[in-house]
Amino acid sequence: MTRPVYVHDLAALASDARSIRSVLPDRVELLYAVKANPDRGVLETLAPVVDGFEAASRGELRRLAEVLPGRSPAAFAGPGKTDEDLTAALAAGVRRIHVESPAELDRLAAIARSAGRSADVLLRVNLPVAAPGASLVMGGGPSPFGMEPAEAVCCARRPPTGIRVRGVHAHLASGLDAPLAGAVAATVVEWAVREVGAEEVDVGGGMAVDYARPGTRFDWAGYGRALAGVLAEHPGVRLRIEPGRAVTAYCGAYLTEVIEVKRSYGEWFVVVAGGTHHLRTPAAKGHAQPFTVQRRTGAGGPRTDGGPLTVVGQLCTPKDVLSRSADAGPIGVGDVLVFAMAGAYAWNISHRDFLLHDPPEFRTGDPHELAEAWASRH
Ligand SMILES: Cc1ncc(COP(=O)(O)O)c(C=O)c1O
Known part of the structure; x- marks a missing residue:
């Protein structure tokens, strides 16, 4: 009896990732959500193709530092960040910290000030958007994730000293097909620009993977066209996405x-x-x-x-x-x-x-x- 084996087809992954990248507009940054699969080979394979990595724990920061030394994580996110987590994110040179609440923003500001530096953040917003058919909805109702729109507006207008609010982050649902993901992105960006004057918007991951139909894939080309439409409406915005499952499944x-x-x-x-x-x-x-x-x-x-x-x-x-x-x-x-x-x-x-x-x-x-x-x- 041989032990069960996990096999990663890294050549297939590289080719999939390149084709995803090729149909997204240049102005869309493609981050990979490490939580989907933090395997060393997976991270090494994706590194030359993606624009960065989204980490959601100190463990993921450590993994990225081990596997890709010298490459700062693009984003640090997740609920329940401790002071140690925030300190580690600053020390790792994370480009954007995604902040989940006004209280977390205050703690980050204090940590940044005591280190004699500033922090660049996106405010994670729990926006009410319709996501019919999504497998996991994380926004639009009571949720531990992100802050309510009014709180985000307050944080953006009066950020604590030491904080630069760059824009908005939203990851509102999983299992979104391309038309729905495009519609969610449009709503989030429109809100972020109008209410917060966001320069950057990260619309999260959650692109659908259909386990009942292994031959089908998320329509990345259709999603790319939808994002191009969003960018045409908001030419000043830098747009980011952070899929995990649909990249490595x-x-x-x-x-x-x-x-x-x-x-x-x-x-x-x-x-x-x-x-x-x-x-x-x-x-x-x-x-x-x-x-x-x-x-x-x-x-x-x-x-x-x-x-x-x-x-x-x-x-x-x-x-x-x-x-x-x-x-x-x-x-x-x-x-x-x-x-x-x-x-x-x-x-x-x-x-x-x-x-x-x-x-x-x-x-x-x-x-x-x-x-x-x-x-x-x-
Ligand atoms: C904030 C955030 N970003 C990205 C992802 C990745 O989502 P997915 O793997 O469904 O694309 C998740 C998953 O939970 C998440 O919570």
Whole structure:
């Protein structure tokens, strides 16, 4: 039995990132939200393509400093920043600190003054925008994220000494398709320019990834055209976006081997090595992780009948479900399942110590080539 393996296809990631960059207007800065996948190879691959990185913790600042020394993070964001976090962000030379509340702004100002310097900030605003169909809405209602519009206007008009308010940041929802993301960006920029006189606006991430249709992608070209329209309306503004999931989801795969197939009360279960403690994405989002099957060479033994089945892992909980499929075909012991779209919010959000199973291995390359080699090794 081989341990499950995460495979990052860095060549595919580089090509995806370049094509995203190529359809965005030059005046849109593309930041990568490190929280989606802070893997060293991922960061190194994205570094020459993106305009910067958005970090949301001291750990992410440290990771960026280790992997890309000498390159200051473009943004530092996130709720609940401690004084130590703010101090670390200033010390790391972060270009823009995204401030979540008037109280945080005051603390940052005091820290900056005591260090004899100033801080450049964007005010994170919780704006009411319509986002029908979005998977995760973080704005427009009571929320720990950002400040209410009136508070942001006050902070922008009377910033504490030591603070330069450069503009506005908003990350209002996840799972936005391109037309909706474009409409949200237009609303945010329009508000930011009108109410705050913003020179810079970061409209966040949240571009949709459709796990039910792995062949489809966020319409970056359409979004680029929408952003070009926004810039035409506001020629003085510098626009920034900070996607995570839609950049890296497709470059990661989780490969694992079938330990057992069994029938229970008329339903097929495929039990694989590993589980949601390695790949939490399907449990976190409540979806079936898409997968393909690499048939074990010379396989004998029991197989499912080709009908509907549930793929589960090794955890002692009924929540350890990686996928369900109606048409995966017959699956047997020793087959290798290749779970696609495991490059964002996957290993790094997983409850990896639950049951103290071994961690997965990590490789780079083409996951299907690896699966083929693995399945023929028996
Ligand atoms: C402030 C902020 N920016 C960017 C992102 C990245 O979002 P996504 O990975 O959905 O593009 C997040 C995700 O939670 C976020 O909170």
